Amino acid sequence: MSAKITRRTVLRGTMGAGAVTVGIPFLDCYLNDSGTALAATGAALPVVFGTWFQDLGFNPGRWVPAKTGFDFENNIELKVLDPYKKKMNLVSGLQYFLDGKPLETHQTGVEIVTTGGIGGQAEAMASTDSLIADVIGTHTRFRSLEVALNGGRQSRSKRANAPNNPSEPSPAALYTRIFGPDFKDPNAADFKPDPVVMTRKSVLSYVTEQRKKTLAEVGAADRVRLDQYFTAIREIEQQLALELQRPDPLPQCTVAQKRDEMKPSSLMPSVIGNSKLFSELLAHAIACGQTRVFNINIGSQGLRTEGSAQTWHGLTHEEAIDEKLGYQKEVTYFITTSTKMCADLLGVLDNYQEGTGTLLDRCGIMWMTDHGYARTHTMDNIPVMTFGSAGGRLKTGQHISAVGDPATRVGLTMQQIMGVPVSSWGLQSNQTSKTMKEIVA
C-alpha cells in the first residue's frame, strides 16, 4: 500500500481550507421548542430515508457485540461508530435465504436485502428506498438522489420491472444538479415563476397527453417499459410544477459551497475525499427540501489502494489470513476505512443543527451489505444497521440479535415506519411479516 498520498493530504487537497463540519446559522427561532417542527406552520420537519450500501461484510468475530440490548459495546470493527452509538441500531445474525436457487455471489444478497426477491423475482420488484420514495419523496424536487463513491454509475435502487437507477459518480455534477441554475432558494425574498419553465411544462404536458392517446394496444413487454417512460415524464412535470410554486421557507437551508472534487475513481484517496463532498451536498440538499430520500453505494468491490495489485473484492478471496492477527489485513483496512466514511456521513448530518435536534435525528438510514463474510460468501450472520431516529419513529441505541431471521425484517420495518402501507414483504423464505418491534418507537 503506498503511503505517498496520505488521508490528511487528500482531505486538505479536496476540502481546501474549509472545515469538514457544516456551518449552519442557528436560526431555531423559526422552529418550535423541541426543534421538531416549523414554528410558523406547526408542520413537522419531514422524515428522511437513506441507504448506505457497503459490500463485502465484516470479519467474523470482530463486529458482533458481546451484549445485546441498550448497553452493548461496539466490537472492534464498528468502534468508529461509537460517537453515534445512541443513534444507531445494529441487528446481527440475520440471514439471506436461497430457497434452492443458485447463489450469484455478491449479487443475490443485494437482491434479497433491497427487494426481498432473488433473480427474476428481484427484477420484478422495487427496492425498499423506492417504495419509501413513493410515499415521502413525491413533493420534493428530487424523488431520490443516488450517488456512488467508486466513480461508477451503479446504485442499488430500482423501481419494479426496471433497471437500477443510475448513480452520480461526481460531486461536482451533483452540485450542479442540486444547486445549479434550476435551484430555487426556499428563503429567497422574492419569487417569480419563470415563464420558460411554465412554457416547458405546458409543452411537455400537452405533447405527453397527445402521445398517450396513440397507445391503445401494446405488447406486454413494451407496456411495462412505456409505463416507466410515462412515470419518468410525470416526475419531470411534477418537478417543473414545483419550480413554479413559491417554496416553503426552510430557515435551516443554506446553499452548499462549491468545492473542487477529486477525479471520481475507485482509488481510496478519491473515494474518501468525494465521500465527504457527497455527504455535505446531501445534507444541504435535505435541509433545503430538495429531496427526502438518498442512496449511497460505495461500490466496494473495485476499491483499491495505489500500488496494490488487487481490489478489495479480489483481496477478500486472495489475501492470506495474517497468522498473528487472525484476519486479512488489507481487506480489514477497506472495511474500517469504509465504516469510517459512514461515520463521517453521520457526523455531517449530526452537525447540522435544527433546533434542539439535528438533521441526523430526522433521518432513518439503513446500512446494508451483500455477504456476512465475503471471503467465503456467507449468507448467514448478516449485519444490518440503522442510523438516526427518523423523526422519533425509531428507537435507537440497541444491538439486536436476530439469529436465523430473514434480513428482510429490517427493510419491512423501515418501510412501515416511513409510512408505506405494507404488512408483509419479501418472497418465499425471505418473506416476513415480523416487524422488528424492538426498534419501533
Next chain:
Amino acid sequence: MKRKLLGGVGLAAAAVAAGVFMSGTAINTATAAAVSKNAAAHVPGVAVTRRLSPSQYEATIRDVFGPTVTLGGRFEPEVRRDGLLAIGQGYVSVTSTGMQQYEAMSRAIAAQVIDEKHRDIVIPCKPADAKGPDDACAGMFLGKVGRALYGRPLTKDELQTQVMASNMAAKELKDFYQGMWLSLASMLASPEFLFREEKLKAKADKNGAFDLEPYAKASKLSFFLWNARPDDQLLKAAEKGELDNPRGLKKQVDRLMASPRFEEGMRAFFVDMLGLDELDVMTKDAVIYPKFDSRIAADAKEQTLRTIVNVVLEQNGDYRDIFITPKTFLTRRLGAIYGVPVVNAAANGAPEQWQTYEFAKDDPRVGIVSHMSFLALHSPPGRSSPTLRGKALREVMMCQKVPAPPAAVEFKIVQDTSNPEYKTARARLTVHATNPVCAGCHKIIDPLGLALENFDGTGSYRLTENGAPIDTSGALNGVSFAGAAGLGKAIHDSPATSDCVLNRLVSYGLGRLPDKGESEWVKGLGKGFAEGGYRVRDLVRTIATDPAFYKASGQAVPAEVKPEKSQAAN
C-alpha cells in the same frame, strides 16, 4: 396557465393510428399459442423494441444536425444481457433519473439547433415574424427533422401535435425560435426517438408470422449495417416499397455495405461482442504499471478493431484468422507495452500515427487474444489472472457459460501470492483445484488462461513470475498446446468459435437470442458461413438480404390493457 395555453389550442383529440410501441399487430396470448401449434419450419421470435445506445443516439444527432452540435449530458448505463448490450437494449426502459438526463440533453441539443450559428443551415425556412408562431415554417422543419429522428415520416396527428406545441411556446415566449426549441426538444425526449420499435404489418403470413413494416425494415437494416438510423435514400426506398422485393432490398444492402459507414457498423458489433466498451473505463494501478493510462487503453481498443477490420472487411478473410494473425497495427505507446520499436513519422505534437506491424514467425504474440485489449481487460488492476482470462475466452470468444464460484469456498491455499512454494499462478491454481468443488470449473478455465501467462496484467511480455519460469502449456477439448500461438490456433480450430460469432451476429441484429423456431434458419446460416470460408461480410449480406431477418411474431398483449395506468399510480 396550462389551461389558458391549451384552451387556445383547440385540437381535435382523435386517436392516431401509429406510434411507437404500438404494433398494430400485437397479438393476444391465445392467438400466439395457436400460431405456434401450426408452426412450420420458420417461426420467428417476437419483435423487439430497443432503446437507442449512446453511440446510436450520437450518430443520429450528428447525421441530422451536423457534427458541431454537442450532446452535453450523461446517458443511462447500458445493460449487457446474454453476452450483448444489443440484447440488453431490448429490456431497458428509462429510469426517472435517466429521463431527467435525456430531457436536459434534448433541450441542450435543440437550443444549439435554433441558435444563430445553426438555424439558417438546419431550418429550411424563415418565419414571417420571428416574434411569434409560424405554423407553415414550423411544420416544414419539424416534419423534415422528425422523419430523420424517428426513421419514418410523422403521422398527420404527430406533426400537428409538434406544430401546435411550437405554436403554444412561440406565442407564450413571443419568439418563433423558442417555440421551435421546445417542440424539437420534446421530439428528442419522445419514446419514438429514444426507442426503435419494430412495427409489423397487419396481416400474418401462412405460418402466423408477420413481416416488418417497410420503415421498420429500413431501420433494422440500417442499425444492423451502420449502427445508425436509416438515411434519406433508405427511407425513400422504404416509402416506395422497394424493401419488400428481393431486388430492391439487395440494392440497398449493397449500397450500405459499400459505404464507409459499414465499417462503423461492424466496429460497433465487435465492440459489443468483445466487450471492448469496458476499455473506456478500465483502470490499472499506476505504481505497478506506470506505462498505462487511458490513452493507451483507447489505443488498445483501436488496435484490436483495426486488426479485425483488416482481416474481416479489408481482406474479406476467414473470421477465425483474427486469432492467428501476426499482423496488427500499433502506436508508439502500444509499442512500449509490447516491447517493439514503433517509429512515429508524425511531426512533433501531431497525433499518434498508426503503423502496420507484423510480429515475427516465432514471436509469442499472435492473434487478438495476445492484444492488450484482451489481456489487460481480463486482469485485475495489478496482475494477470489465468482464471479471468480463461473464463473470458470461454464466454466471449466461444459463447460458453462458466458457472459462478460456489458459496463458502475456502481460498486459503490459493490466496498466498508470496508463498515461496507456489510462485506462479499455475502452481497456486493447481493446488487450489485439488478441492473437488472448485476443480470442475477450473479444469475448463485455467488451461486456456495459463497459456497467456507470459503476458502480465497490461499485456507486456515476461518469462518469469516471482523468479520462477512460467510454463504456458494448455489444452482445449483434449488438444494440447503451448503459449498464445498454440492457444490462438486451438480457438481458431474450435467449432465453438465460428458458432459463437454467428450466434452473436444474429442476436445483435435481432436484438434477442434466436428463438427455437428460428434454429433451422440459424443452422442454415452456419452451414453457408462454413462453406463460404467463414467470411463475415458474406454472412452479414446473407442475413441482411434474407426475408426471415425481417419477420417477427407479435408481443403478447397483457390480459388487461389499461393504457392510462402506470406504475406510480399503483
